[in-house]
Amino acid sequence: xxxxEELLPAPEDGVHPTSIPVMMQVTEFTCGGFxxxxxxxxxxxxxxxxxxxxxxxxEHARGVDKPKVAPVWDRAxxxxxxxxxxxxxPSFQSFGFQHFSTDVISDRIAHVKAVYFQTFGQYCSTFDVxxxxxxxxxxxxxxxxxxxxxxxxxxxxTRHLLMQVLPKDGGYYGNCFYxxxxxxxxxxxxxxxxxxxxxxxxxxKARLPMEFAKWASGDVKVDPYELTFxxxxxxxxxWTRLGFFEVDYGWGTPSHIIPFTYAxxxxxxxxxxxxxxxxxxxxxxxxxxxxxIKEFRxxxxxxx
Numbered sequence: 001x002x003x004x005e006e007l008l009p010a011p012e013d014g015v016h017p018t019s020i021p022v023m024m025q026v027t028e029f030t031c032g033g034f035x036x037x038x039x040x041x042x043x044x045x046x047x048x049x050x051x052x053x054x055x056x057x058x059e060h061a062r063g064v065d066k067p068k069v070a071p072v073w074d075r076a077x078x079x080x081x082x083x084x085x086x087x088x089x090p091s092f093q094s095f096g097f098q099h100f101s102t103d104v105i106s107d108r109i110a111h112v113k114a115v116y117f118q119t120f121g122q123y124c125s126t127f128d129v130x131x132x133x134x135x136x137x138x139x140x141x142x143x144x145x146x147x148x149x150x151x152x153x154x155x156x157x158t159r160h161l162l163m164q165v166l167p168k169d170g171g172y173y174g175n176c177f178y179x180x181x182x183x184x185x186x187x188x189x190x191x192x193x194x195x196x197x198x199x200x201x202x203x204x205k206a207r208l209p210m211e212f213a214k215w216a217s218g219d220v221k222v223d224p225y226e227l228t229f230x231x232x233x234x235x236x237x238x239w240t241r242l243g244f245f246e247v248d249y250g251w252g253t254p255s256h257i258i259p260f261t262y263a264x265x266x267x268x269x270x271x272x273x274x275x276x277x278x279x280x281x282x283x284x285x286x287x288x289x290x291x292x293i294k295e296f297r298x299x300x301x302x303x304x
Contacts, residue, residue, distance in 0.1 A: 004260050008037040017041075022053070033255075042175075048157060049173030051243030061249045072171035077162070079216035084223045095231060097264040097286045098293050102300050104130070105280045116195050124198050127154075127271065128205075130283055131236050132197040134269045137299035138234060138285075139189045141292045146187035152201070153181045153227070154236045156208050178212045179224050180204055229265045234287060238271045245273065259284070 009025035011017050021044045025037040040050050056067040109129050116124045135152045144150060155177040159166060166172050182204035189197060214220055227233075237259075239245075244257050256275040267287035274282045288296045 007035050008260065009039055018043075022050075036249075045173050046155070046157075046175045046177050047237075047239065047242040047244075048159075049175070051247070052171070052173045054247050055243055058247045058249045069169070069171050071173055072167050073174065074172070075174050077165045077172070078174070078176060079162075081216055081218035081220075084220070087223070087226050090227065090229055092229060092263075092265045094264050095267070096289050097267055098288065098290050099284070099286050100288070100293060100296065100300075101282060101284045102297075103274045103278070103280050103282050109281060112194065112198075116198055119195055120199065122202070124202060126240075126281055127236075127238050128198050128201045129194075130271050130281055131201050131269070132194055133300070134236070134283060134285060134287070135201075135234055136189050136194065136197050137296055138267070138287050139186050140299050141288055141296035143292075144186035144232065146185065146190075148186045148232060149183055150186050150189060150232045150234070151181050151183050152204075152234045152236060153179055154238075156180050156205065158208070158212055161209060161212055178208060178215065179227065180208060180211070181224075231267070234267045234269070236269050236271070240271055240273060240281070 007025070007027050009023035011020055011023070017023075017039065018041050020039075021041050023039040027035045027037065029035075038050075038054065044050075045053065052069060052071070055069070056071065059067055109126050112129045113124055113126075116122070116129075131152065131154065135150075139150055156179075157176065158178050159170070159172060159176050162176070166176075182200055184200060189200075211224070215224060239257065239259060244254070246253055254276075257272055259270050259272070264286060269283060269285045269287060272282045272284060274280055283300070285296075
C-alpha cells in the first residue's frame with residue numbers, strides 16, 4: 001500500500017498550503033500507469049471550476065491549441081449582496097468520524113427510482129437516492145433523540161440561475177454554488193420510508209431558485225455560507241458530474257478517482273464511481289464514530 005502523503009504534493013517547509021492555489025504531482029509506476037495528485041484551494045474555484053481547469057491542462061497535454069471551453073474569470077458577475085454581521089467563528093471539534101465505503105450497483109438505484117416514480121409520479125436522481133439513504137442510515141445508527149433537529153447540506157451549482165450575466169458558452173470557473181440545507185427531526189428521518197426521505201431531499205432542491213434569489217437581493221437574516229460543523233449536520237458532495245471522470249491526458253479517461261478532502265469535524269459523504277470497469281455508485285463516508293460504525297454498515301446493506 002502507498003500512503004496518500006506520498007501521492008499528493010506538499011509545499012516546501014515554511015510555506016503555508018493555502019498560499020499556493022494549485023499543486024500537482026505525477027507518480028509513475030513500472031506497469032506504465034500513473035497517478036495525478038491534485039491539491040487545490042477551494043476559495044479559488046468550486047469543483048466544476050477545478051475540473052474545467054484540469055480538463056484544459058489535459059487538452060494541452062494532448063496537443064490541442066486552445067481549450068475547448070474558454071476560461072472566464074470575472075467574479076464581478078456573481079451576486080455580491082450586502083454582508084451580514086459576522087456570526088461567531090465556527091467550532092472545529094474533532095468527533096473521530098470513521099471512514100466507510102460501499103459500492104451500490106446501478107440496478108439497485110434504478111429500482112428505487114422506478115418505485116419512486118410509481119409512488120409520486122416524479123423522477124428522482126441517483127444523488128437524491130444516495131443522499132436520502134446515507135442520511136437515514138446515519139441518523140438510525142447514531143440514535144439521536146427523536147426530537148433532535150438533524151440537517152443535511154449540499155452545495156448546488158447556480159450557474160444556470162445566472163445565465164443573464166454569465167457567458168452563454170460557459171467557462172466560469174470561480175466558485176458559483178449555494179449551500180442548500182434540509183432540516184427534519186430525527187424521528188421523521190428514521191421512522192419514514194426511504195421514498196419519503198428522498199422526497200425531503202427533492203423538496204429541498206426545489207427551493208434553490210427562490211433561496212438563491214432572496215440571498216442575491218440581500219433578503220436574508222442569516223448568511224447561508226456561514227457553515228456550522230456540529231454533530232447533527234451532515235454534508236454531501238457529488239463528484240460524478242463535475243467533469244473529473246472525463247479528463248483525458250492522451251491515455252483515456254481515469255481508471256479511478258479518490259477524494260481526500262475532509263477532516264473529522266465534518267460528517268460527510270462523497271459520491272463517486274468504483275474503479276473501472278465496474279459500474280455503479282461508490283459512496284465514501286466519514287460520518288459516524290467507531291461505536292456506531294457496525295450499525296451504520298448494517299443500515300447501508302439494506303439499501304432497498
